[in-house]
Amino acid sequence: MTSEKAFEQKKDLLMNQIIESGYFKAEDGRHLYELNLSELEQTHHDLQNQKIREV
DSSP states (O other), rough: OOOOHHHHHHHHHHHHHHHTTOOOTTSSSGGGGGSSSHHHHHHHHHHHHHHHHOO
16 A cells, blocks of 8 residues: 555544534635644544544
Protein backbone atom coordinates (compact mmCIF):
# COMPACT_ATOMS: atom_id res chain seq x y z
CA MET A 1 0.00 0.00 0.00
CA THR A 2 1.36 3.39 -0.91
CA SER A 3 1.63 6.10 1.70
CA GLU A 4 -0.78 8.27 -0.32
CA LYS A 5 -3.40 5.52 -0.27
CA ALA A 6 -2.90 4.98 3.46
CA PHE A 7 -3.23 8.73 3.98
CA GLU A 8 -6.54 8.82 2.09
CA GLN A 9 -7.85 5.77 3.96
CA LYS A 10 -7.04 7.45 7.29
CA LYS A 11 -8.90 10.60 6.19
CA ASP A 12 -11.89 8.49 5.07
CA LEU A 13 -11.95 6.59 8.36
CA LEU A 14 -11.88 9.79 10.40
CA MET A 15 -14.57 11.45 8.26
CA ASN A 16 -16.83 8.39 8.63
CA GLN A 17 -16.36 8.35 12.41
CA ILE A 18 -17.09 12.08 12.64
CA ILE A 19 -20.21 11.67 10.49
CA GLU A 20 -21.36 8.77 12.70
CA SER A 21 -21.12 11.21 15.62
CA GLY A 22 -23.63 13.44 13.85
CA TYR A 23 -21.30 16.09 12.45
CA PHE A 24 -21.16 16.90 8.77
CA LYS A 25 -19.21 20.16 8.77
CA ALA A 26 -16.37 21.69 10.72
CA GLU A 27 -17.09 24.43 13.25
CA ASP A 28 -16.06 27.03 10.68
CA GLY A 29 -18.64 25.73 8.20
CA ARG A 30 -16.28 23.83 5.90
CA HIS A 31 -17.28 20.38 4.73
CA LEU A 32 -15.28 17.52 6.22
CA TYR A 33 -13.71 16.67 2.87
CA GLU A 34 -12.18 20.18 2.83
CA LEU A 35 -10.22 19.54 6.03
CA ASN A 36 -6.66 18.29 6.03
CA LEU A 37 -5.64 15.22 8.01
CA SER A 38 -4.51 17.12 11.10
CA GLU A 39 -7.79 19.08 11.20
CA LEU A 40 -9.76 15.84 10.93
CA GLU A 41 -7.68 14.27 13.69
CA GLN A 42 -8.26 17.28 15.93
CA THR A 43 -12.00 17.28 15.24
CA HIS A 44 -12.19 13.56 15.98
CA HIS A 45 -10.18 14.02 19.18
CA ASP A 46 -12.44 16.89 20.29
CA LEU A 47 -15.56 14.79 19.69
CA GLN A 48 -14.13 11.88 21.67
CA ASN A 49 -13.35 14.21 24.58
CA GLN A 50 -16.85 15.69 24.37
CA LYS A 51 -18.38 12.19 24.61
CA ILE A 52 -16.27 11.41 27.68
CA ARG A 53 -17.40 14.61 29.42
CA GLU A 54 -21.05 13.81 28.71
CA VAL A 55 -20.85 10.46 30.50
